[in-house]
Amino acid sequence: MRLRTAALLSIVVGTLMMGLMSPAQAANDAIDVNGQLSDTRTDPAKPVAGVKISVEKDGAEIATGTSGPDGSFSIALPGTPIDLLGEQITVKIDTDTLPKGAELRDPKKTSYKLTIKTDSDIRIGYAIGPATDNSVGLFTEIGQSGINGIFLGLLLALAALGLSLVFGTTGLTNFAHGELITFGALAAFMFQDQWGWTFFPAAIVAVILSGAFGLANDRLLWKPLRGKGTGLIAMMIVSIGLSIFLRNIYQYFFGADNHQYTGVAAGKLWNIGSIGISPKAFYIAVVCVVILVVVSLAVQRTRLGKATRAVSDNPALAASSGIDVDRVITTIWIVGGALAGLSGIMWGLTNGFDYQVGNKILLLVFAAVTLGGLGTIWGTMAGSIIVGLLVEMSSIILPSELKYVTALVVLVLILLVRPQGLLGRAERVG
Amino acid sequence: MDWSSVLTGAIEQGIGPSAIIYCLAAIGLNIHFGYTGLLNFGQAAFMMVGGYALGSLIQTWGWPLFPSLVVGLLMAVVLALVLGVPTLRLRADYLAIATIAAAEAIRQVLGSAALNDEFGGQDGRYGFVDGMRSLNFVPSGGVHFLGLDFRSYDFFIMIVGWTLALLLCGFVFLLMRSPWGRVLKSIREDEDAVRSLGKNVYSYKMQALVLGGVIGALAGIMSGLATSNVAPSDFATDTTFFTYTVLLIGGAARVFGPVAGALIFWFFISGLDLFFDKMTSGADPSIPASIMSDDQASLMRLIFLGLILMLIMIYRPQGIFGDRRELAIDAH
Numbered sequence: 001m002r003l004r005t006a007a008l009l010s011i012v013v014g015t016l017m018m019g020l021m022s023p024a025q026a027a028n029d030a031i032d033v034n035g036q037l038s039d040t041r042t043d044p045a046k047p048v049a050g051v052k053i054s055v056e057k058d059g060a061e062i063a064t065g066t067s068g069p070d071g072s073f074s075i076a077l078p079g080t081p082i083d084l085l086g087e088q089i090t091v092k093i094d095t096d097t098l099p100k101g102a103e104l105r106d107p108k109k110t111s112y113k114l115t116i117k118t119d120s121d122i123r124i125g126y127a128i129g130p131a132t133d134n135s136v137g138l139f140t141e142i143g144q145s146g147i148n149g150i151f152l153g154l155l156l157a158l159a160a161l162g163l164s165l166v167f168g169t170t171g172l173t174n175f176a177h178g179e180l181i182t183f184g185a186l187a188a189f190m191f192q193d194q195w196g197w198t199f200f201p202a203a204i205v206a207v208i209l210s211g212a213f214g215l216a217n218d219r220l221l222w223k224p225l226r227g228k229g230t231g232l233i234a235m236m237i238v239s240i241g242l243s244i245f246l247r248n249i250y251q252y253f254f255g256a257d258n259h260q261y262t263g264v265a266a267g268k269l270w271n272i273g274s275i276g277i278s279p280k281a282f283y284i285a286v287v288c289v290v291i292l293v294v295v296s297l298a299v300q301r302t303r304l305g306k307a308t309r310a311v312s313d314n315p316a317l318a319a320s321s322g323i324d325v326d327r328v329i330t331t332i333w334i335v336g337g338a339l340a341g342l343s344g345i346m347w348g349l350t351n352g353f354d355y356q357v358g359n360k361i362l363l364l365v366f367a368a369v370t371l372g373g374l375g376t377i378w379g380t381m382a383g384s385i386i387v388g389l390l391v392e393m394s395s396i397i398l399p400s401e402l403k404y405v406t407a408l409v410v411l412v413l414i415l416l417v418r419p420q421g422l423l424g425r426a427e428r429v430g
Numbered sequence: 431m432d433w434s435s436v437l438t439g440a441i442e443q444g445i446g447p448s449a450i451i452y453c454l455a456a457i458g459l460n461i462h463f464g465y466t467g468l469l470n471f472g473q474a475a476f477m478m479v480g481g482y483a484l485g486s487l488i489q490t491w492g493w494p495l496f497p498s499l500v501v502g503l504l505m506a507v508v509l510a511l512v513l514g515v516p517t518l519r520l521r522a523d524y525l526a527i528a529t530i531a532a533a534e535a536i537r538q539v540l541g542s543a544a545l546n547d548e549f550g551g552q553d554g555r556y557g558f559v560d561g562m563r564s565l566n567f568v569p570s571g572g573v574h575f576l577g578l579d580f581r582s583y584d585f586f587i588m589i590v591g592w593t594l595a596l597l598l599c600g601f602v603f604l605l606m607r608s609p610w611g612r613v614l615k616s617i618r619e620d621e622d623a624v625r626s627l628g629k630n631v632y633s634y635k636m637q638a639l640v641l642g643g644v645i646g647a648l649a650g651i652m653s654g655l656a657t658s659n660v661a662p663s664d665f666a667t668d669t670t671f672f673t674y675t676v677l678l679i680g681g682a683a684r685v686f687g688p689v690a691g692a693l694i695f696w697f698f699i700s701g702l703d704l705f706f707d708k709m710t711s712g713a714d715p716s717i718p719a720s721i722m723s724d725d726q727a728s729l730m731r732l733i734f735l736g737l738i739l740m741l742i743m744i745y746r747p748q749g750i751f752g753d754r755r756e757l758a759i760d761a762h
Contacts (some may be wrong), residue, residue: 245736430616
C-alpha cells in the first residue's frame with residue numbers, strides 16, 4: 001500500500017515538473033504543429049533552414065511557418081483544442097524552398113495527412129537524404145528466427161509431452177494442462193519469494209511438487225471420473241471448469257503481476273556471425289534436449305515405457321495381456337505434471353510469468369500436439385518444433401503481434417489435409 | 431449491512447443486458463452442441479464477427495444501423511462456411527481444438543495494431559449506437575419497479591433482447607420438431623446410422639453450424655449495442671466457456687435451457703460478486719483484508735464458476751432442466 005502511494009506521488013510530482021519545464025506549452029493552449037528538418041546526407045546531420053511549411057484543413061490553408069536556423073519550426077493552429085479534436089489536417093512542405101538537390105526521404109511526407117486525436121502538440125520529423133542502413137540482412141533474420149524458433153519449440157515440446165501422454169493413455173483432452181504449467185512456475189517463485197531460496201533448489205523442489213500435483217489431479221478428479229464412466233467430452237468440459245477454477249485460485253494468491261526469478265544471470269550475448277544467442281536460452285535448450293532424449297529413451301526402452309505405448313495403442317488389450325493400466329496412468333500423470341511444471345519454470349526464466357502463463361501458451365501447446373497427431377510422442381516433439389519455428393519465422397513477414405496466429409492458422413489448415421495430424425495413425429473421421 | 435441491495439442487484443443483472451447476450455449465444459450453441467453434438471469451441475468468434483461488423487461498419491465506414499446489422503449476420507454465415515469446411519469432418523476433440531484455435535486467431539487479427547484504423551486495435555470500436563438509441567421508446571427517466579432500477583436504454587435493450595430470445599426459442603422449438611431437426615438429433619446420437627439412411631451428414635452439420643453461428647453473431651451484435659463497445663477482450667476463449675456454462679446449467683438440447691441457464695448464471699454470478707464485495711468493503715469488513723482483499727473478492731465469482739461447471743458436468747450433465755435420455759453427450 002505504501003509503495004502504491006509512493007508511485008502515485010511520483011507520478012503527480014513528475015507531471016507537475018514536466019508542466020513547469022515546458023513553459024512554451026503553458027504559454028499557449030492551442031495545438032502546435034512542430035518538428036525538425038535535418039539533412040542526413042552529411043554526418044553529423046545538418047539542420048535545414050528557411051523551408052516553408054503550411055497546414056491545410058478542408059483544402060484551405062489555415063496556418064504557415066518557416067523553419068528556423070536550427071531546422072525547427074512551430075506552427076500554432078487557430079482555434080481551441082476542443083474544436084480541433086477529430087479534425088483532419090494536411091501538413092504540406094513547399095519543396096521549392098528545400099536546398100538544391102535535396103529531397104525528403106519519404107516523398108509521401110510532402111503532403112502529410114493526419115487526424116487530431118488528443119489536445120497535445122503534434123510533432124513531425126522530416127529527414128532529408130537516403131536512410132542510414134541499420135536493418136539486418138534477410139539471411140541473418142532467418143538464422144536468428146530459426147534459432148529462436150527451435151528454442152521455443154523445445155520449450156513447447158516439454159510442455160506438450162504431458163498433455164500428449166495423458167491423451168494417449170486416457171483419451172482426456174485436458175484444458176487444465178496450462179494450469180499444470182503455471183503450477184511449476186508459481187511453486188518455484190513461491191520458494192524464492194517467501195523463503196528466499198536460490199533458484200536451483202527452488203526449481204528442483206517445484207518440479208517434484210508439480211509431479212505430485214499431477215498425481216493429485218488424477219487421484220482426486222480424473223480417476224474417480226474414469227471409474228464413474230464419465231464420457232470423454234464431459235471430462236473435457238470438466239477440465240475447462242478446472243482450468244477456470246485453478247487459474248483464479250492462482251490469481252487469488254499470487255496477484256496479476258508479472259514475476260521474474262532472481263539469481264539467474266542472463267549472461268553476455270554470444271555472437272556467432274551476426275546471430276546473437278543468449279547463454280541462458282541456450283542452457284535452457286540444452287536442458288530441454290536432455291530431458292526430451294531421456295523421456296524418448298524411457299518410452300522406447302524401459303518396461304514401463306513399453307507398457308505406456310501399449311496402453312496408448314489399446315487399453316483393453318494392454319490390460320488383458322497383464323499390464324497394470326492404472327499404474328501406467330499414475331506414472332503418466334506424475335511425469336506429465338513434472339514436465340509441465342518444468343516447462344513453466346523454463347518459460348518463466350526466458351519470458352517472465354504470471355498466474356496465467358500456462359493458459360496463454362495452452363493453444364500453442366494444443367497446436368503442437370494436434371499437429372503431430374494427438375497422443376503420439378514423436379509427433380508431439382516434431383509438432384512442437386514446427387510450431388516454434390512457424391511462430392518465430394512468421395515475424396519475418398508479418399507484424400510480430402500476429403506471430404501466434406500463424407501457428408493457429410497452420411493448425412487448422414493441416415487438419416484439413418491430414419485430420420489425424422502429421423504422424424498420427426490414419427483413421428476414418430467422418 | 432443492506433442485504434436486499436445484493437438481492438436486487440443480482441436480479442437486475444440476472445435479467446439485464448449481459449444475461450441476454452449469453453442467452454442468445456447459448457441458443458446458437460444449443461443448436462451446435464445440444465442438438466447436433468458439434469463441439470464448437472469457437473462461439474466467441476461468431477459473436478465477434480457480428481459485433482465487429484456492426485461496430486466497424488458504423489464507426490469506420492459510416493454505414494447506417496440496419497445494413498450493418500444484416501452484414502454482421504452474413505459475416506457469421508461466411509465464417510461458418512470457412513470454419514466448417516476444414517473442421518466438420520473432424521472427430522469431436524479435434525473439432526474443439528480447431529475451432530478454439532480459429533476463434534483465437536480471428537480475435538488476434540481483429541485486435542492487432544496493424545488493423546488499428548479499421549478495427550481500433552485493443553480498444554475496439556465504440557460509440558456506434560446512435561441509430562439504436564434513436565429507436566428507444568422507453569421513457570428517459572428509466573424504469574423502476576419492485577425495487578429494481580434500470581436505465582432507459584438498458585431497459586430498451588432488455589425488451590428487444592428478451593423478445594428476440596423468446597422468438598428464437600419458438601423458432602428452435604418448431605425447427606427441432608421438424609424432420610430436419612430430427613436428422614440433427616440423430617446425427618448427435620449416431621452419425622453412421624444417419625449416413626446409412628442416405629442423409630448427407632456433412633451438409634446437415636454445416637447447416638446447423640451456420641444457423642447457430644448466425645444466432646451467435648446476433649449475440650455479439652446485442653453485446654455491441656448494449657455496451658456501445660466491441661473490443662477483443664469481450665470475445666476471448668473464456669466467453670465461449672461461459673456460454674457453455676450457461677447452456678449446461680439450463681440443460682443442453684432443451685428449448686428453454688439457454689434462457690433458464692442465462693437467468694440462473696447471471697443471478698448467481700452477480701449475487702456472489704455483490705456478496706463478496708459487500709463482505710470485504712468498508713472500514714471494518716466482515717472478512718478481514720488479510721484473508722480477502724477487495725481485489726481478491728472480485729475473483730471469487732470466477733472461482734465458483736469453475737467449480738459449478740465441474741460439478742454440474744460430473745453430477746448433472748443434463749443440466750437443471752435437462753433430460754438425461756435426451757442428451758447422450760458421448761454418443762460417439
